[in-house]
Amino acid sequence: MAKAYSELEAGYEFPPGNYKLDAARVSLFLGAVGDASYPYLDNRLVPPMAVAALAMAALSNTVSLPAGAVHVSQELGFVEAVRPDENLTSYARLSRTQKRGKLHVIAIDFDVRSQAGKTVLTGKTSFILPQDEEQ
Amino acid sequence: MASQLVELQEGGRLPEITKTVIQENINRYAEASRDFNPIHIDEEFARKTQHGGTIAHGMLVLAYVSEMMTAAFGRNWLTSGKLDVRFKAAAHPGETITVSGQITKLSKSGGQTAVTCSILCRNQKNEPVITGEATLVVPEV
Numbered sequence: 361m362a363k364a365y366s367e368l369e370a371g372y373e374f375p376p377g378n379y380k381l382d383a384a385r386v387s388l389f390l391g392a393v394g395d396a397s398y399p400y401l402d403n404r405l406v407p408p409m410a411v412a413a414l415a416m417a418a419l420s421n422t423v424s425l426p427a428g429a430v431h432v433s434q435e436l437g438f439v440e441a442v443r444p445d446e447n448l449t450s451y452a453r454l455s456r457t458q459k460r461g462k463l464h465v466i467a468i469d470f471d472v473r474s475q476a477g478k479t480v481l482t483g484k485t486s487f488i489l490p491q492d493e494e495q
Numbered sequence: 496m497a498s499q500l501v502e503l504q505e506g507g508r509l510p511e512i513t514k515t516v517i518q519e520n521i522n523r524y525a526e527a528s529r530d531f532n533p534i535h536i537d538e539e540f541a542r543k544t545q546h547g548g549t550i551a552h553g554m555l556v557l558a559y560v561s562e563m564m565t566a567a568f569g570r571n572w573l574t575s576g577k578l579d580v581r582f583k584a585a586a587h588p589g590e591t592i593t594v595s596g597q598i599t600k601l602s603k604s605g606g607q608t609a610v611t612c613s614i615l616c617r618n619q620k621n622e623p624v625i626t627g628e629a630t631l632v633v634p635e636v
Contacts, residue, residue, distance in 0.1 A: 392523035393558040413528035431553040
């Protein structure tokens with residue numbers, strides 16, 4: 361069963377998440393965001409925002425984000441272009457957990473590596489958790 | 496593949512993108528990203544929240560920014576781009592989001608140019624939805 365973020369302390373390392381983006385998922389992503397940019401045509405490359413989105417999804421396999429969580433900030437760094445069907449592994453760490461009055465802010469650092477172990481993407485995401493999460 | 500499609504000049508504006516947020520695309524994005532938070536896809540749940548209805552994933556709107564940067568800088572964006580943004584407001588279905596950017600700084604060094612751009616996503620009421628900065632490196636030609 362997935363844990364709640366409020367149970368975690370800064371420094372917690374998430375289990376690595378393995379995933380790949382096949383042509384169907386890339387197509388679904390591009391349709392959702394309405395992006396027809398040429399690097400993605402004919403399944404040549406995967407949009408880095410799709411790589412980032414799936415890295416964040418991998419976190420939810422072990423830790424559940426409450427329904428009312430608000431995404432407040434995002435940092436991303438694109439290092440290497442990714443091709444469809446590449447095996448990727450995401451690594452993530454809870455870098456900050458801070459309670460300010462009724463607010464509970466958390467920050468997660470993550471990076472995504474290729475099968476060869478090269479970093480392809482880095483990121484830092486911050487959320488405010490709803491009060492219900494504290495109860 | 497073209498690598499850079501805008502003229503590098505401080506103050507230069509990036510090609511704007513305008514998108515209308517629709518629930519169907521939010522649902523598609525939920526499936527594509529595996530982010531099924533009900534605030535995005537469950538109207539009944541979302542109506543009871545502070546948002547009064549479903550909202551787009553922040554990362555969906557941020558993908559519009561990446562599209563603009565790709566249009567402006569091509570593959571250089573995919574291999575050296577960095578984003579640092581804050582989500583200022585939610586984007587609801589039916590809203591129109593305009594993504595704009597401006598080159599604020601150019602730093603040449605070692606045959607490369609570091610490009611810094613301000614980024615703004617605003618809704619049809621001119622309210623900021625995402626603000627922040629994008630940077631990347633382009634080779635000098």
